[in-house]
Amino acid sequence: MSHLLEVCELEQRFDVSPGFFDRLKIQDGRLRYKKSIVHAVNGVSFHIDRGEVLGLVGESGCGKSTVAKTIIKLYDPSGGRIKVNGKDITAYNYQKMVPVRKTIQVIFQDPYASLNPRLKVMDIITEPMAFIGAPISKTELREKGMALLKRVGLGEEHASRYPHQFSGGQRQRIGIARALSVEPELVIADEPVSALDVSIQAQILNLMMDLKDEFGFSYLFITHDLSVVRHISDRIGVMYLGFLVETGPTEDIFLRPKHPYTRALLSAAPSVYEKLHIDPLAITGEVPTALEIPAGCSFQSRCPFAFDRCLQERPRLVSREPGRLEACHLLDAQ
Numbered sequence: 001m002s003h004l005l006e007v008c009e010l011e012q013r014f015d016v017s018p019g020f021f022d023r024l025k026i027q028d029g030r031l032r033y034k035k036s037i038v039h040a041v042n043g044v045s046f047h048i049d050r051g052e053v054l055g056l057v058g059e060s061g062c063g064k065s066t067v068a069k070t071i072i073k074l075y076d077p078s079g080g081r082i083k084v085n086g087k088d089i090t091a092y093n094y095q096k097m098v099p100v101r102k103t104i105q106v107i108f109q110d111p112y113a114s115l116n117p118r119l120k121v122m123d124i125i126t127e128p129m130a131f132i133g134a135p136i137s138k139t140e141l142r143e144k145g146m147a148l149l150k151r152v153g154l155g156e157e158h159a160s161r162y163p164h165q166f167s168g169g170q171r172q173r174i175g176i177a178r179a180l181s182v183e184p185e186l187v188i189a190d191e192p193v194s195a196l197d198v199s200i201q202a203q204i205l206n207l208m209m210d211l212k213d214e215f216g217f218s219y220l221f222i223t224h225d226l227s228v229v230r231h232i233s234d235r236i237g238v239m240y241l242g243f244l245v246e247t248g249p250t251e252d253i254f255l256r257p258k259h260p261y262t263r264a265l266l267s268a269a270p271s272v273y274e275k276l277h278i279d280p281l282a283i284t285g286e287v288p289t290a291l292e293i294p295a296g297c298s299f300q301s302r303c304p305f306a307f308d309r310c311l312q313e314r315p316r317l318v319s320r321e322p323g324r325l326e327a328c329h330l331l332d333a334q
Contacts, residue, residue, distance in 0.1 A: 002086035003047040004218055005071070005104075005186055011079030012041035012063070012070050012242075016291075038290045040066045042242040042298075043080070045317065048186065053212070053219040055233030055250070057226060057265070059287060063242040064222045065109070068188045071220075072104055073097050085185075101132050105179040107208075109191035111171035115163040121174055122159040125149065128181045148177040152207060169200035173207070180211065187212075188220045193228070205232065226269045230254055238262050241287060241298040244317055248324040258326045260303050297329065305330050 017036045041063045048054045056064050070077050073092060081090045089100055105128075108114035115124055126145040129136060136144075149159060152173040163171055172192060179187055189208065193201040209232055212219060223229050229236060229250070236253045238246045238261065246259040257263045263281040283302045288294050294301055300310040307329070315327040 002083070004050050004052075004085060005048040005220070006083040007047070007067075007071065007080070008045050008083070009080040010041055010044045010067065010070060010077055010082065012066050012075060013078040014038040014040055036291055039293050040242055040290055041070065042293065044239070044242070044244045045080075046237050046244065046247060048218050048220060050185065051216055051218055052235065053221055053233045055229035055236045056220065056222045056239060057224060057229050057236060058239035059265075060224060061287065061290075062239045063290075064224075064239055065190050066242075067239075068106070068190050068220065068222055072101075072106060072188065098132055101128075102182045103184055104186045104188065105182065105184040107172070107175050107179050107187060107189045107192045110195055111168050111175055112163075112195075114175055115171055117163050120160055120162060121149070121154075121166075122146075124163070124174060125177050125181050128178060132182055144181070145177075148181060151180075151211070152177045167200075168196050169204060172196060172204055176204075176208065176211070180215065183215065184217055186218045186220065188222070190222045191224070192221075194223070194225070201228075208232075226266065238265065241293065242290060243298045243327065244325075245299065245328070246324075246326045247317070252324065258324070258331055259299075259328050260305055260330065261299050297327075 014037070015035060016038055044067055046054065056067065058064055066075070069075050071082055073089070077090060081088055083089070084100055084103055089097070092100065119127070122142065122145050125148055126141045129141055129144060146156060146159060149155070154170065154173055158166070163174070166174065192208070193204050196204060205228065219232070221229065221232060233250045235247060236250050237244050238253070238259065240261050246253065246257070246262045253262065254266065257266055260281060263279070264283045267280040267282065281304070283304070285302045288298070288301055296312050297303070297306070297310040297315055300306040303310065309329045313329070315329050317325045317327040319325050320331060
């Protein structure tokens with residue numbers, strides 16, 4: 001049986017070059033034309049099965065959200081393949097993607113910018129059903145929309161209001177209801193609670209997990225909060241500078257982190273680290289720019305264990321034991 005979602009060697013590049021004349025540079029006594037390319041996602045591969053939650057973690061700017069937006073084709077991938085239920089959708093255009101939207105839906109990070117301020121809540125929730133769902137009458141649309149509102153903790157009185165009349169937590173509930181309106185098989189949650197008050201975050205997370213159990217869909221859950229990802233994920237993927245450096249079962253990753261970056265990430269989260277029995281690892285320096293990816297290992301400039309091979313050869317994500325994948329030359333020597 002094929003995976004629900006399969007991402008193979010996904011790449012995303014962005015040309016951020018200035019105007020034509022600004023690109024012209026004198027180098028070695030010659031006039032050269034130079035582009036500025038951001039290497040946002042670099043050969044990322046993973047899969048998600050039905051009913052599974054995959055947590056994608058890493059520092060801000062590591063490419064997590066870009067992976068999500070590329071999967072749903074908000075950005076066309078620069079390389080690699082994307083498969084949904086075994087079908088390759090990599091080259092799908094807007095029209096071909098319409099039925100795929102019924103399979104994959106998104107809960108966005110910003111509950112303020114992700115809702116159309118000109119639409120009432122009922123229209124926001126029922127619009128996807130009318131656009132990509134099966135033909136349905138207005139009465140049925142309203143009944144389904146009202147049922148979804150109640151399921152996410154809102155009442156009938158909220159249906160005729162506009163987004164600006166709600167708090168951040170209420171807006172995210174509306175976003176969740178919209179995502180579930182077409183009964184998707186996979187929901188991509190892109191930092192869904194990071195913009196909310198701490199007091200509201202737990203409520204939204206519990207709601208999201210209750211809905212998963214009720215409707216049986218899968219999550220790609222993107223976050224930088226390790227305590228959150230440990231609470232809800234079955235497996236974890238750790239990203240650094242556009243590369244996937246380690247994947248594995250959640251508890252196994254937390255109790256036995258193998259990649260130096262994963263260890264450093266866990267060490268930097270006191271709420272998580274204090275409960276773990278791992279050797280702490282501190283890293284120094286800044287994350288290299290995505291405009292110029294280092295040769296060799298992407299983490300070599302900050303890794304305290306880097307040796308000659310790390311500076312010259314880029315490690316591949318390989319399995320050294322069942323269920324685990326790591327991209328680290330240090331582990332080859334063990």
